[in-house]
Amino acid sequence: MTKPRNRKISQKEIARILGVSPATISNAFNQPHQLSANLREHILSECKRLGYHGPNAAASMLRKGKTGNICVVLSDSLSYSFSDPVANLFLEGVADILAKNSLNLLLIPGNDADSPQTNMEGFADGFIFYGAPRDPEIFNRIAALDKPIITVDFDHEPYGSVNVDNYEGAYQLTRSIIGQDTDIAVLGLRLIETDRVCRITPEELLSESESISRRRLQGYIQAARDLDREIPVDRIWTIPFNFPQYAEMAVKEVLAYHPRPKLLLCMSDLIALTAVRVALRAGLKIPEDIRIAGFDGITEAETYHPSVTTVYQHCLEKGHIAAQRLIDGNLQDKSTLETRVILRETT
Amino acid sequence: MTKPRNRKISQKEIARILGVSPATISNAFNQPHQLSANLREHILSECKRLGYHGPNAAASMLRKGKTGNICVVLSDSLSYSFSDPVANLFLEGVADILAKNSLNLLLIPGNDADSPQTNMEGFADGFIFYGAPRDPEIFNRIAALDKPIITVDFDHEPYGSVNVDNYEGAYQLTRSIIGQDTDIAVLGLRLIETDRVCRITPEELLSESESISRRRLQGYIQAARDLDREIPVDRIWTIPFNFPQYAEMAVKEVLAYHPRPKLLLCMSDLIALTAVRVALRAGLKIPEDIRIAGFDGITEAETYHPSVTTVYQHCLEKGHIAAQRLIDGNLQDKSTLETRVILRETT
DNA sequence: TTGTACGCGTTATCAT
DNA sequence: ATGATAACGCGTACAA
Numbered sequence: 001m002t003k004p005r006n007r008k009i010s011q012k013e014i015a016r017i018l019g020v021s022p023a024t025i026s027n028a029f030n031q032p033h034q035l036s037a038n039l040r041e042h043i044l045s046e047c048k049r050l051g052y053h054g055p056n057a058a059a060s061m062l063r064k065g066k067t068g069n070i071c072v073v074l075s076d077s078l079s080y081s082f083s084d085p086v087a088n089l090f091l092e093g094v095a096d097i098l099a100k101n102s103l104n105l106l107l108i109p110g111n112d113a114d115s116p117q118t119n120m121e122g123f124a125d126g127f128i129f130y131g132a133p134r135d136p137e138i139f140n141r142i143a144a145l146d147k148p149i150i151t152v153d154f155d156h157e158p159y160g161s162v163n164v165d166n167y168e169g170a171y172q173l174t175r176s177i178i179g180q181d182t183d184i185a186v187l188g189l190r191l192i193e194t195d196r197v198c199r200i201t202p203e204e205l206l207s208e209s210e211s212i213s214r215r216r217l218q219g220y221i222q223a224a225r226d227l228d229r230e231i232p233v234d235r236i237w238t239i240p241f242n243f244p245q246y247a248e249m250a251v252k253e254v255l256a257y258h259p260r261p262k263l264l265l266c267m268s269d270l271i272a273l274t275a276v277r278v279a280l281r282a283g284l285k286i287p288e289d290i291r292i293a294g295f296d297g298i299t300e301a302e303t304y305h306p307s308v309t310t311v312y313q314h315c316l317e318k319g320h321i322a323a324q325r326l327i328d329g330n331l332q333d334k335s336t337l338e339t340r341v342i343l344r345e346t347t
Numbered sequence: 348m349t350k351p352r353n354r355k356i357s358q359k360e361i362a363r364i365l366g367v368s369p370a371t372i373s374n375a376f377n378q379p380h381q382l383s384a385n386l387r388e389h390i391l392s393e394c395k396r397l398g399y400h401g402p403n404a405a406a407s408m409l410r411k412g413k414t415g416n417i418c419v420v421l422s423d424s425l426s427y428s429f430s431d432p433v434a435n436l437f438l439e440g441v442a443d444i445l446a447k448n449s450l451n452l453l454l455i456p457g458n459d460a461d462s463p464q465t466n467m468e469g470f471a472d473g474f475i476f477y478g479a480p481r482d483p484e485i486f487n488r489i490a491a492l493d494k495p496i497i498t499v500d501f502d503h504e505p506y507g508s509v510n511v512d513n514y515e516g517a518y519q520l521t522r523s524i525i526g527q528d529t530d531i532a533v534l535g536l537r538l539i540e541t542d543r544v545c546r547i548t549p550e551e552l553l554s555e556s557e558s559i560s561r562r563r564l565q566g567y568i569q570a571a572r573d574l575d576r577e578i579p580v581d582r583i584w585t586i587p588f589n590f591p592q593y594a595e596m597a598v599k600e601v602l603a604y605h606p607r608p609k610l611l612l613c614m615s616d617l618i619a620l621t622a623v624r625v626a627l628r629a630g631l632k633i634p635e636d637i638r639i640a641g642f643d644g645i646t647e648a649e650t651y652h653p654s655v656t657t658v659y660q661h662c663l664e665k666g667h668i669a670a671q672r673l674i675d676g677n678l679q680d681k682s683t684l685e686t687r688v689i690l691r692e693t694t
Numbered sequence: 695t696t697g698t699a700c701g702c703g704t705t706a707t708c709a710t
Numbered sequence: 711a712t713g714a715t716a717a718c719g720c721g722t723a724c725a726a
Contacts, residue, residue: 008493010719021697026721035695053491057469058414059719062405062702069467078452079439082429092426095456104467105425107454109442120416120451122404123470144400146355244650281652303591305628357703368713373705382711406703409718697726702719710713 014052018043029054061123070098070326071106071124073142075131078109084242085270085298086315090130090152093319101327110134121145126326128152131212150326152318153212160331162322166212169295169311169339170219174265177293177309177347178224184231185254185261186220187247187271189213191238197249198238205233213238213267216295220265235261239271247274255282255290262290263347269294269301272308276346291347297340306345313339361399365390376401408470417445417673418453418471420485422478425456431589432617432645433662437477437499440666448674457481468492473673475499478559497673499665500559507678509669513559516642516658516686517566521612524640524656524694525571531578532601532608533567534594534618536560538585544596545585552580560585560614563642567612582608586618594621602629602637609637610694616641616648619655623693638694644687653692660686 015022020043027034028043047053061067072094074081081087095105106124110133121127121141126148133139139156143149151161178184191213192204207214217236224231237254239246247266251274254261266272272294276286284290286306294301297312314337321335362369367390374381375390394400408414419441421428428434442452453471457480468474468488473495480486486503490496498508525531538560539551554561564583571578584601586593594613598621601608613619619641623633631637633653641648644659661684668682 011721012719022719023698023721024696027696030721039695051491053488054466054469055721056409056719057466058405058408059702060721062403062409062704063719063721065702067405067470069470077439078442079435082435082438083432085430088426088429091429092424095425105454106467107452119401119404120453122401123414123416141400144398244647248650277652300591303595305624358705359703369703370705370714371712374712377705386711402705403703406718407705409702409720410704410706412718695726698724700721700723702721704718706717707715708713709715710711 008056009050009052011052011055014047014050017050018046026055067123067125068102069104069106069124070094070323071108071121071127073108073110073127073129073133073138075110075129076134077111078107080111080241081109081130085300086268086296086313087130089298089315090319093316094128094323095319096316097320097323097327103327108138110138112138126150128322128326129154129156132156148326148329148331150322150331152322154210155334158332160325161334162318162325163334163336164212164313164318165336165339166215167219167222169313169341170216170265171223172219172339173293173295173309173311173341174220174223175227176341176343177291178227178229178263179291181263181291182229183235183259183262184220184224184229185235185257185264186217186231186237187250187254187264187266187275188217188236188238189242189267189271190240191217191236194238195240197240197246197253199234200236200238202233205236216267242268242270244270244274247271248278251275251278255279255284260290264290264292266292266294269296269298269308269310272310272346273300273304276304276306276308286346293347297342302342302344309344309347310342311339312342313337355403356397356399358399358402361394361397364397365393373402414470414472415449416451416453416471417441417670418455418468418474420455420457420474420476420480420489422457422476423481424458425454427458427588428456428477432647433615433643433660434477436645436662437666440663441475441670442666443663444667444670444674450674455485457485459485473497475669475673476501476503477669479503495673495676495678497669497678499669501557502681505679507672508681509665509672510681510683511559511660511665512683512685513562514566514569516660516688517563517612518570519566519686520640520642520656520658520688521567521570522574523688523690524638525574525576525610526638528610528638529576530582530606530609531567531571531576532582532604532611533564533578533584534597534601534611534613534622535564535583535585536589536614536618537587538564538583541585542587544587544593544600546581547583547585549580552583563614589615589617591617591621594618595625598622598625602626602631607637611637611639613639613641616643616645616655616657619657619693620647620651623651623653623655634692634694640694644689649689649691656691656694657689658686659689660684 112135129151132154237250294310301308459482476498479501584597641657648655
């Protein structure tokens with residue numbers, strides 16, 4: 001493309017034209033109190049007229065060593081994260097706090113797949129990891145930058161973190177709704193590393209993992225145990241992605257299982273909503289024939305018909321806390337947010 | 348916070364330590380073919396050992412005059428755009444092409460509200476406006492940068508654009524499904540500037556506007572007219588946001604209208620899905636009592652029960668085209684993507 | 695309140 | 711294949 005575009009006008013040139021020093025131009029933009037209001041106003045309007053739209057970002061960044069950008073590193077691709085209502089709310093929380101502090105939000109996907117060479121992380125002053133990146137190399141790459149880091153929904157020494165008490169949430173939920181049921185099934189999310197909808201094996205059940213899903217699973221199982229009930233491993237399904245298509249496959253398998261489970265514990269509201277839909281379509285009555293619970297507390301779980309029992313987590317607040325911590329330089333603490341069981345029509 | 352962090356090691360220092368010139372280090376990272384494989388390998392491993400993780404982004408950007416980032420300017424807040432499946436798919440399309448070209452994706456919200464001072468737009472090489480920014484000032488600010496721009500779903504001279512033939516889609520849809528119905532209602536999206544769910548006035552109907560919603564509305568109306576049918580202005584509702592809460596309010600008003608409309612044309616699938624849900628819950632039979640159509644062709648319209656008639660638009664492809672155009676410097680063309688009517692169970 | 699001078703870390707160009 | 715040099719545009723001491 002032929003771009004005969006003239007180089008943009010610089011601070012120095014503006015200074016020369018206006019007959020002041022470059023420093024004064026710089027101050028007019030960055031240090032208003034360093035010069036008279038009159039001069040400042042004059043300078044700003046002249047700059048506009050001459051087509052100088054403020055300091056060059058690169059030069060400014062180079063000189064100051066700061067960018068004014070905070071980066072949230074997602075655990076997966078952009079589109080996957082965007083289509084997750086929970087992630088959405090979290091990002092909204094982060095954006096709230098950043099806006100209040102005149103900081104911009106930068107997003108980096110956590111699945112390296114075909115990630116660009118140009119490392120965008122160079123343009124951020126600090127990082128919030130929202131979930132462990134699917135490609136662990138991304139974490140290392142960014143940690144090497146030696147910039148402030150907060151992790152959310154997972155831990156990675158020696159960084160500060162914000163977590164949700166998934167175990168306790170799952171435990172309390174199960175205790176609240178287990179009733180007399182013995183036929184319990186679990187519909188998990190990414191319990192194991194596979195792209196298939198399937199049940200997990202006894203060996204896989206024993207794997208030590210601190211992932212969100214594992215903590216929730218442990219909560220379900222322990223609560224059942226404490227009430228002398230058992231959740232057999234052959235009634236634990238897992239889906240690879242939090243999408244209705246996968247949930248639907250899994251739910252159909254669950255409903256086809258004999259004897260049909262009376263209580264279905266789903267690891268996300270999205271899964272639970274799908275379960276409700278599929279069960280209803282299959283002619284089952286909820287909660288008479290099957291009772292279903294979700295996790296997260298998204299809006300739709302409340303407005304759906306029937307409304308879905310769930311464990312509410314403070315997504316927005318999680319974003320607030322993570323961002324505020326990063327901004328305050330409070331980089332050591334590890335906090336855990338409480339959850340709240342919400343009983344609704346599906347149980 | 349006391350941060351006794353040592354300044355990071357620079358290219359020049361590395362060069363001195365390794366006994367080569369800075370230029371060679373630079374080449375090792377950016378121009379592999381400019382030096383022997385041996386030396387390059389040696390340099391890279393030494394850099395890693397010494398804690399030099401590649402060129403400083405700011406300095407590189409300053410020197411090259413490029414950032415390697417392409418920015419999509421959304422029409423509204425991040426969270427609003429993320430929760431829109433159509434926007435999601437578009438972004439995925441853009442990201443596809445950018446990744447293939449080793450470019451990063453930057454996102455800027457289009458609602459100024461409390462936008463940061465630090466203008467993130469300085470960090471991008473080019474811009475894709477996805478819908479006219481809600482705050483027009485953002486467009487001007489970015490246009491002033493004099494960098495490549497492509498607009499999507501709207502036009503703004505003299506920039507190139509990618510559009511969808513909304514009028515034709517709405518027209519063909521209406522012709523296909525209008526049948527013998529005379530009681531037609533429209534459920535529009537942001538037809539007028541208001542935050543309320545309401546019907547529009549005859550004066551408002553006449554307003555000349557090129558917005559997506561208006562084009563669709565014109566398509567509905569003209570198709571009806573061409574078949575000697577009329578869509579009275581008092582049966583045209585509008586909602587301010589593409590969220591189920593608002594759609595639900597509007598649908599309830601529509602169903603309460605007497606005589607109850609037999610055909611409901613919705614300007615998004617999200618609205619149509621809500622309409623189906625509300626109508627079913629109200630005990631109506633679909634399509635016997637009321638027929639409902641959406642717009643956009645999102646996945647859920649297909650998988651929902653009953654499946655929803657809609658107008659499919661090529662969201663992903665729209666993203667591909669916009670990004671490719673920007674990269675190719677093809678900044679003048681205006682293209683219009685065709686739509687496709689998909690008839691399903693709700694009609 | 696305003697100006698001077700220097701360096702931030704890199705890469706393009708040219709020379710070797 | 712490698713090295714020397716000169717910008718890129720700005721912000722901050724410090725001096726005036």
